[in-house]
Amino acid sequence: MVTGFCGGVCPPVSETRDGEGETAMPMNVKPVPTLDDEVNEVRLGTAEIVNQEILPNENVLYGWRSDGGRPSETQVTEAREVRAHVQNVVKKAKLWAPHLPPEFGGMGLSFMQHAYMNEVLAYSPGAASLFGVVAPNSGNQKILLKYGTQEQHDKWLIPLTEGRMQSGFSMTEPHNAGSDPRSIQTRAVLDGDEWVINGHKWFTSNGHAADFYIVMCRTADPDDPGGANEKMTQIIVPRKTPGVNIIRGVPVWGKASSHCEIIYDNVRVPKSNQLGGTGTGHQAAQDRLGAGRIYHCMNSVGSMWRCFDLMVDRIMTREVHGGEKLEDKQFMQGFIADSYMDIQSSRLMVVDCAMKMEEGADSRTDISSIKVYVPNAYHRVVDRAIQVHGAAGVSGDFPFAGMYEGARTLRIADGPDEVHRILIAKNVLRRYHAGESWDFGN
Numbered sequence: 001m002v003t004g005f006c007g008g009v010c011p012p013v014s015e016t017r018d019g020e021g022e023t024a025m026p027m028n029v030k031p032v033p034t035l036d037d038e039v040n041e042v043r044l045g046t047a048e049i050v051n052q053e054i055l056p057n058e059n060v061l062y063g064w065r066s067d068g069g070r071p072s073e074t075q076v077t078e079a080r081e082v083r084a085h086v087q088n089v090v091k092k093a094k095l096w097a098p099h100l101p102p103e104f105g106g107m108g109l110s111f112m113q114h115a116y117m118n119e120v121l122a123y124s125p126g127a128a129s130l131f132g133v134v135a136p137n138s139g140n141q142k143i144l145l146k147y148g149t150q151e152q153h154d155k156w157l158i159p160l161t162e163g164r165m166q167s168g169f170s171m172t173e174p175h176n177a178g179s180d181p182r183s184i185q186t187r188a189v190l191d192g193d194e195w196v197i198n199g200h201k202w203f204t205s206n207g208h209a210a211d212f213y214i215v216m217c218r219t220a221d222p223d224d225p226g227g228a229n230e231k232m233t234q235i236i237v238p239r240k241t242p243g244v245n246i247i248r249g250v251p252v253w254g255k256a257s258s259h260c261e262i263i264y265d266n267v268r269v270p271k272s273n274q275l276g277g278t279g280t281g282h283q284a285a286q287d288r289l290g291a292g293r294i295y296h297c298m299n300s301v302g303s304m305w306r307c308f309d310l311m312v313d314r315i316m317t318r319e320v321h322g323g324e325k326l327e328d329k330q331f332m333q334g335f336i337a338d339s340y341m342d343i344q345s346s347r348l349m350v351v352d353c354a355m356k357m358e359e360g361a362d363s364r365t366d367i368s369s370i371k372v373y374v375p376n377a378y379h380r381v382v383d384r385a386i387q388v389h390g391a392a393g394v395s396g397d398f399p400f401a402g403m404y405e406g407a408r409t410l411r412i413a414d415g416p417d418e419v420h421r422i423l424i425a426k427n428v429l430r431r432y433h434a435g436e437s438w439d440f441g442n
């Protein structure tokens with residue numbers, strides 16, 4: 001029987017009918033002639049681990065997630081052992097924590113190198129944690145790195161990077177539009193040398209496991225002097241502080257989740273828990289999201305790559321009416337062509353945007369463009385892969401269900417499509433109003 005989550009037991013699909021003894025279709029990664037040796041080595045080393053250590057073990061690593069039941073003790077132990085093994089292989093290959101500098105146990109990769117690594121590791125959904133880069137911890141680590149004091153590094157950042165602590169990022173509120181960060185109502189008021197925090201948040205991911213949250217707080221009222229973007233401050237709040245009330249994990253896609261609804265009720269933390277200067281919260285959130293969007297989009301490219309491989313394999317091998325292969329059907333050929341174009345265009349847009357960011361050019365229009373385009377392309381690509389697989393496409397034997405939910409969710413999280421479309425149009429119109437037109441070459 002083929003059970004659980006694809007990978008080692010599913011592809012190549014032609015061999016999976018009886019589910020015995022198959023090997024996963026490896027990801028085809030070769031050196032890219034236009035990239036330097038260092039990036040190519042990172043990509044090839046990552047692909048080797050994905051192909052040899054992760055794909056053949058996906059069913060053990062994640063399989064229990066897909067049958068909806070609670071995993072047995074044996075399954076949990078086996079998954080833990082395989083995870084630890086793969087993480088050791090990753091560390092030995094010096095591919096651990098691509099987002100962190102070496103002094104914090106990371107690879108010290110440049111921005112572009114990290115982006116190019118992500119498209120490879122995301123071929124296996126869930127592999128990020130095996131490479132030590134998991135949201136929201138990774139984003140929090142970057143913010144602590146940039147804005148944290150030495151004391152905050154010692155107390156929060158180092159335990160977080162060493163895996164001794166977990167964290168959450170608590171910004172979105174149920175009663176205010178998350179797409180407009182200026183609407184945040186959670187209030188922090190100074191009382192002597194303590195911040196007193198009151199507010200209501202939800203969708204704080206990893207909320208149950210987190211040892212601390214980075215909470216986005218209003219530290220000035222809307223009509224106080226100063227710009228709208230200088231009225232927020234991020235404050236570190238340990239989960240066990242009196243007044244931190246986790247109401248529930250908000251169910252997502254019909255399943256229990258750790259995206260928590262939290263009420264902060266007269267929560268007192270030392271003033272020294274403030275991250276950066278008072279009023280820098282909005283900027284810190286932008287820092288987190290800007291680079292993060294490139295990484296998320298490259299992850300989506302990697303996941304689309306996997307969908308494409310599985311879809312083409314199925315089209316080549318599945319026989320329909322009268323023994324014809326799906327590959328002889330023009331609808332199916334159209335799926336291949338459309339998915340190819342979706343993946344190529346996404347990848348090139350993200351690489352172009354990342355290069356502009358790295359050069360320090362104004363990349364805001366491109367960041368918004370990829371934030372809209374790539375999750376939508378991912379949504380289309382996984383949707384076609386599901387369609388081609390028929391019932392198997394929505395079963396737990398393939399990774400598509402989780403990918404589909406992920407792609408759909410990405411169109412909302414970190415700024416919904418509409419907000420970014422508006423930003424693109426605003427930037428374009430501003431330039432034309434100034435008497436210039438758009439230069440697509442730059």
Ligand SMILES: Cc1cc2nc3c(=O)[nH]c(=O)nc-3n(C[C@H](O)[C@H](O)[C@H](O)COP(=O)(O)OP(=O)(O)OC[C@H]3O[C@@H](n4cnc5c(N)ncnc54)[C@H](O)[C@@H]3O)c2cc1C
Nearest residue numbers: 169170171172177178179203204205412413414415416418
């Ligand atoms: C799985 C998941 C994990 C998350 N994790 C976190 C987390 O760890 N921490 C955290 O703080 N948040 C988290 N979020 C919240 C996420 O960032 C917000 O959902 C997102 O910013 C959108 O905010 P909102 O839900 O309040 O939607 P709203 O802002 O209410 O927007 C709802 C819809 O209105 C439309 N809309 C909004 N503005 C405009 C406009 N200007 N013009 C036209 N249409 C518009 C869009 O269609 C949008 O989808 C998570 C969300 C999900 C789904």
